[in-house]
Amino acid sequence: MSRNAEASKRYDLVAVGHALVDIRIVVDKFPGPDEEARVLNQVWGGGGSAVNVSIDGARLGLKTAIVAKIGFDSFGRIVVDELLREGVDITGLRVSSKGQTGFTIVVIDRSGDILMYGFKGVAEELEPSDVVDDIVANAKFVHIASLRIDTSIRAAEIAKKSNAKVSWDPGRVLATKGVKELEKLIKLVDIVALNNREVAALTGLKPEEYKEAAKIIKELGPELVAVKLGPRGVYALGNDVNEEVPAVKVDRVVDTTGAGDAFAAGLIAGLVRGYTTRKALLYANAVAALKITKLGSHEAPTHQAVVQYIWEAT
Numbered sequence: 001m002s003r004n005a006e007a008s009k010r011y012d013l014v015a016v017g018h019a020l021v022d023i024r025i026v027v028d029k030f031p032g033p034d035e036e037a038r039v040l041n042q043v044w045g046g047g048g049s050a051v052n053v054s055i056d057g058a059r060l061g062l063k064t065a066i067v068a069k070i071g072f073d074s075f076g077r078i079v080v081d082e083l084l085r086e087g088v089d090i091t092g093l094r095v096s097s098k099g100q101t102g103f104t105i106v107v108i109d110r111s112g113d114i115l116m117y118g119f120k121g122v123a124e125e126l127e128p129s130d131v132v133d134d135i136v137a138n139a140k141f142v143h144i145a146s147l148r149i150d151t152s153i154r155a156a157e158i159a160k161k162s163n164a165k166v167s168w169d170p171g172r173v174l175a176t177k178g179v180k181e182l183e184k185l186i187k188l189v190d191i192v193a194l195n196n197r198e199v200a201a202l203t204g205l206k207p208e209e210y211k212e213a214a215k216i217i218k219e220l221g222p223e224l225v226a227v228k229l230g231p232r233g234v235y236a237l238g239n240d241v242n243e244e245v246p247a248v249k250v251d252r253v254v255d256t257t258g259a260g261d262a263f264a265a266g267l268i269a270g271l272v273r274g275y276t277t278r279k280a281l282l283y284a285n286a287v288a289a290l291k292i293t294k295l296g297s298h299e300a301p302t303h304q305a306v307v308q309y310i311w312e313a314t
């Protein structure tokens, strides 16, 4: 991409995927049938990968926008309010008059174990024709996460035509479809970010064979495959990297869900800031590490907080 073309882009990051309401509670213990658990802590608000990544990116100082679908209901309003409050452009948000806004209920117990209940609502009804060309074409980076294949391909095609970089996180469900079914999409993608279980599902290898699995994905065309390894950090295989970048240590793990989205926003923020791939990966690990110290789906720190944390930790 030429410098002029990049400078004229309206958004640093456009996130395409699910917009949901996320209800998160911490309980003393998971209740059995006919039992009640006491809620020790709770947060609720916007969630789903597209909401998380666009908000996390905005907190890191990026100009972000979202392309997703909500219902014309009070949950949809919660999502809109929060996106606006966080400074995310919502021009690409589609509102369905027929279905309901999806939601996720996350229950976390004292030891950090998690139960999740998911209702996708109209989130998966984001059709290829719902993707607003003008928004995706005006991005430096387009991040597509856990979204149906046809709409993902359409977003990636628009991005490619306008020289935007495409990053993709298949998520748990899509990864089970395997490389063959996803090949067309993977060929349009520049950066693949997924965890070791997903890269295994995608390639038919074992989670511990993530290096071989990453190689299979990389050979289909992406310039960078980042395999997220939870507390171990990330394994990156790219044109200029082939190494494990360790996680950034935190004192207290509160809520690990949304770490993957924080990582994606951090990686893109680092690359937008012109960091080398390795430095951007380290930055992304720090963003994800700071997110997991807080309860909530998109509790990314500010850029300043990340820099300060890395500075103090090293």
Ligand SMILES: Nc1ncnc2c1ncn2[C@@H]1O[C@H](COP(=O)(O)OP(=O)(O)OP(=O)(O)O)[C@@H](O)[C@H]1O
Binding pocket: 194, 195, 227, 228, 229, 230, 231, 232, 233, 234, 247, 248, 249, 250, 253, 256, 257, 258, 259, 260, 261, 263, 284, 285, 286, 288, 289, 292
């Ligand atoms: N316990 C931890 N300590 C420090 N960093 C962590 C920890 N867990 C996760 N991370 C950071 O978050 C990143 C993403 O987490 P993870 O590997 O769990 O991805 P994921 O499975 O996509 O997450 P998600 O549950 O959000 O989908 C890791 O690569 C790492 O940088």
Ligand SMILES: [Mg+2]
Binding pocket: 171, 195, 260, 261
């Ligand atoms: Mg994930």
